[in-house]
Amino acid sequence: AQSVTQPDIHITVSEGASLELRCNYSYGATPYLFWYVQSPGQGLQLLLKYFSGDTLVQGIKGFEAEFKRSQSSFNLRKPSVHWSDAAEYFCAVGTSGAGSYQLTFGKGTKLSVIP
Amino acid sequence: DTGVSQDPRHKITKRGQNVTFRCDPISEHNRLYWYRQTLGQGPEFLTYFQNEAQLEKSRLLSDRFSAERPKGSFSTLEIQRTEQGDSAMYLCASSLATQGNYGYTFGSGTRLTVV
Numbered sequence: 001a002q003s004v005t006q007p008d009i010h011i012t013v014s015e016g017a018s019l020e021l022r023c024n025y026s027y028g029a030t031p032y033l034f035w036y037v038q039s040p041g042q043g044l045q046l047l048l049k050y051f052s053g054d055t056l057v058q059g060i061k062g063f064e065a066e067f068k069r070s071q072s073s074f075n076l077r078k079p080s081v082h083w084s085d086a087a088e089y090f091c092a093v094g095t096s097g098a099g100s101y102q103l104t105f106g107k108g109t110k111l112s113v114i115p
Numbered sequence: 116d117t118g119v120s121q122d123p124r125h126k127i128t129k130r131g132q133n134v135t136f137r138c139d140p141i142s143e144h145n146r147l148y149w150y151r152q153t154l155g156q157g158p159e160f161l162t163y164f165q166n167e168a169q170l171e172k173s174r175l176l177s178d179r180f181s182a183e184r185p186k187g188s189f190s191t192l193e194i195q196r197t198e199q200g201d202s203a204m205y206l207c208a209s210s211l212a213t214q215g216n217y218g219y220t221f222g223s224g225t226r227l228t229v230v
Contacts, residue, residue: 004157032217043119043206043221044158090157094217101210101217102148102171105157 002027002093004106012112013081021076021109023091032094033074034103035065039087047089050074061085086113117141119222121207127228128197135193136225140209147190148219149182151175152204161205164190165212197229 003026013019025031032051036044048059055067065076074091088110092103120139128134140147145166150158161180163171166187176182179197184190194201204226208219 034217036221041223041226043208043223045221046219049217092157101146102160102163103150103158103217103219105159107155107157 002031002095002104004091004093004104006089006091006106006109008109009107010110010112012114014114015083016080019076019078019081019085019111021089021091021111023074023076023106024072025074025091025093026072027093027095031074033065033067034092034094035059035063035074035076036090036092036105037061037087038090038108044090047076081111081113083113083115086111119207119209119220121205121222121225123225124223125226125228127230130199130229131196133193133195134197134227135191136205136207136227138190138192138207138209138222140189140207141211141220142188144209144211144220145187146210146212147184148208148210149190149192150206150208152206152224153202158206161192194227197227199229202227202229 005024034049035047038044047063048057050057050067088108090105090108092105122137147164149161152158162182164184179195182192204224206224208221210218
């Protein structure tokens with residue numbers, strides 16, 4: 001069965017500093033990988049996704065992620081964090097079992113940004 | 116396009132009562148998903164509809180849970196005889212099959228508290 005591990009429960013960075021959120025997945029086939037962001041009390045917004053091709057994926061709000069098959073990782077990065085980036089970030093792997101295209105999420109990483 | 120709407124946003128109920136949530140997907144989307152998110156966890160897949168047909172259900176969806184999408188438009192999720200363990204955020208998402216497998220748009224969720 002597929003699974004996603006986000007090793008960091010909570011990360012604090014200073015505004016303007018760079019950010020890297022870690023994600024490791026387990027899935028037998030070629031994965032479809034996603035990063036979502038969730039603000040308090042809100043639903044999830046898709047930041048970026050990887051299906052195939054170029055392993056460096058650009059997303060919205062200045063985020064990017066790199067797929068590394070050898071490490072089973074899909075880490076999210078941003079060169080300069082803004083206070084508005086404070087939120088919870090979820091990595092997910094997509095599976096197409098029975099054609100449902102359901103997502104399996106990690107437990108999330110909460111990002112705090114200090115001025 | 117008003118996005119995915121969920122109603123109510125918050126629901127407090129006494130243990131043993133029945134509750135029903137509604138999800139209105141983006142109008143042209145033919146796929147609809149329900150996920151559950153408990154505190155400190157990522158969302159977990161519950162069930163999936165393509166048009167009016169419920170095509171997949173998670174083992175998380177016990178007999179007390181039922182979901183419908185009667186005309187392939189809005190969907191309802193009912194929980195009978197609620198238990199404290201049902202307290203969670205219930206998220207609905209929709210997608211259009213032709214967008215590719217995972218073009219999800221999430222709603223803002225319904226937060227259920229069972230007291």
